[in-house]
Structures are given as C-alpha cells and as structure tokens.
Amino acid sequence: MKIIFEGTPELIRQEAAALLGFKDEPVLVEVPGTEPAHPDYVAEKIPAKDESIKLAPGSTVVIQNNNPATPLPTVTPVVPTAPAKTYTLDDLITAAAPLLDAGKFDEMTALTRKYGADSFMAIKESDFGSVAADLRALGAKL
Numbered sequence: 498m499k500i501i502f503e504g505t506p507e508l509i510r511q512e513a514a515a516l517l518g519f520k521d522e523p524v525l526v527e528v529p530g531t532e533p534a535h536p537d538y539v540a541e542k543i544p545a546k547d548e549s550i551k552l553a554p555g556s557t558v559v560i561q562n563n564n565p566a567t568p569l570p571t572v573t574p575v576v577p578t579a580p581a582k583t584y585t586l587d588d589l590i591t592a593a594a595p596l597l598d599a600g601k602f603d604e605m606t607a608l609t610r611k612y613g614a615d616s617f618m619a620i621k622e623s624d625f626g627s628v629a630a631d632l633r634a635l636g637a638k639l
Contacts, residue, residue: 581626582626582629583625583626584625584626584628584629584639585625586617586618586620586622586625588625588629588639589617589620589625589628589629589632590617592629592632592637592638592639593605593617593632593637595637595638596632596635596636596637599636601635604635608628608631608632608635611631612624612627612628
C-alpha cells in the first residue's frame with residue numbers, strides 16, 4: 498500500500514501518525530522536493546493520539562493498494578436522476594395532432610390498437626408514458 502500526503506512537513510507528520518496509528522515509534526517523513534533523509538536519521542517520536550483523522554485544507558491523500566489479496570472497496574458514484582415525466586391525455590392528443598395533420602392516420606390507428614384502444618380517449622393512463630415514447634418515434638414533439 499502506498500500513501501502520499503501533501504502539505505507542510507508538520508501537517509504531513511501529524512496526518513501520517515494519525516492515519517497509521519503510530520505510538521511512540523520513530524517515523525521517517527520524506528517531503529517531495531527536499532533532500533532524501535539519511536537512513537541513520539529518524540524523525541522525532543510522534544505521540545499516540547486517540548482522535549479521528551482530520552486532514553488540513555488543501556491536503557491530498559493518495560492510497561495505492563499493492564496487495565491484490567486485499568482489494569480496495571469499489572465506490573459506485575450515485576448519479577442524480579430527474580423523476581420520470583408524467584403525461585396527460587391532453588399532452589398526448591396535442592402531440593398527435595401535427596402527426597394527423599401530416600397524414601399519419603394509419604400510424605396513429607396502429608398506435609392506439611397497440612394499446613388495446615380504438616382512440617386516444619380509450620388508452621389507459623398507465624400506458625401514457627409508453628404512448629409518448631411511440632409518438633416521439635413517429636416524430637411528435639413531447
């Protein structure tokens with residue numbers, strides 16, 4: 498596992514200790530862009546803390562799992578969706594009028610029969626969404 502902290506050296510040291518749960522153990526903190534620490538030198542001891550991890554504003558933590566036996570959890574983003582549009586009989590008739598004006602009588606008759614009706618007035622309200630989709634397929638503006 499690889500963890501990268503960004504921030505001031507003091508914040509990095511504190512965040513690393515809190516995240517990794519160090520208790521009076523020496524911790525070597527290397528800061529990108531600085532000289533690497535000599536292996537014989539060890540940073541000061543970090544006291545144990547029993548508090549939750551709080552990252553400083555602007556800090557970045559990158560966690561890389563190099564152990565495939567313990568995979569990181571997959572997070573699926575939730576995409577907000579708008580509620581489905583509901584249609585009224587008036588919406589359907591208004592959308593069908595230009596199609597009838599264009600001479601699509603046969604298509605409109607087939608559409609109403611598809612839903613077990615002989616006219617738009619007889620189409621069940623539960624089918625209005627599907628009828629709207631079929632009207633769109635015929636060129637209606639809904």
